[in-house]
Amino acid sequence: MQNLRDVVRAIRAGADTTGGAEIVRAGGAEVGAEAGDDNGERMLAEVQSLLQNLGDAQLRILWHVERLQRGQEELLEFVRSVLDDESLAASGVGHSRRVAVVSLRVERSEDVVRGLAGSFCDGVGLEVILQAEAGVGARGPYLAWRSADGRRLEDVLAAALTAVPDDAAADLPGLDELRQLVLALHEYGPGTIRIGPLILNRTPDALIGRVTSPWEMVALGATGLPGWTAVPSQRVSDATCAGSLDSARAADRWLRRLGLGGEGPADRGVVELTAWAQGYLGLSVSEG
Secondary structure: OHHHHHHHHHHHHHHHHHHHHHHHHHHHHHHHHHHOOHHHHHHHHHHHHHHHHHHHHHHHHHHHHHHHHHHHHHHHHHHHHHHHHHHHHOOOOOOOOEEEEEEEEEOOOHHHHHHHHHHHHHHHOOEEEEOOOOOOOOOOOEEEEOOOOOOOHHHHHHHHHHHOOOOOOOOOOOHHHHHHHHHHHHHHOOEEEEEOOEEEEEOOOOEEEEEOOHHHHHOOOOOOOOOOOOOOOOOHHHOOOOOHHHHHHHHHHHHHHOOOOOOOOOOOOOEEOHHHHHHHHOOOOOOO
């Protein structure tokens, strides 16, 4: 990064030098015209040669800047791949740190939903270790969970999710932010939100959430979304989707089938959030 800053300073200095050289060239041309001798022409030729050399140097500098930028992007991609592996490798037992990734696709206002997801992560105690990529459907941010009391990330997220539709539930870290995120998904869906093992999904018929187990997450990869066809190692935005509605319905079926095939204990079922969201927003069933 220091090299990149030095290069930028060099470009700025070159631009300043170019401005001064333009003045020198204009002055040299004037001297040559007035004197009408070989000295003025030689001076002008020398200035033009210097300007050409400066232009060539700026092109070389820009080339180096592009190389540095490509190298930085490759380094970030490597870091993401390492974090992807870590997010899938940790089972939640005996690990001092867990990595979780935010992935989401919604029909409208993705920037609003992503901001609310970030607020929930902050409220529940997930710390950003790598910012999100730019663009719609991009990966990230990548977050770290460090438990102070030994609780697993899945347990903390499941407690918050279960409390969302329970108006009498005790106040939990991140609960208010999760409720806001659920309401936003209700408004801006259909779509799917994944925060590590927590998945929220909205179709025109239902709004549900579920906390998945580590072995269920392996099928999705570190950043994949159920129902949104993508290779786990690819960006979600690179997915070939049949449309947000079809994808959200496929995600709904996937979430409801978990634990029914004997792959693992169905200790956490689907949490139905439709009635709560409609009641909170004052909507009838037909309006939901």
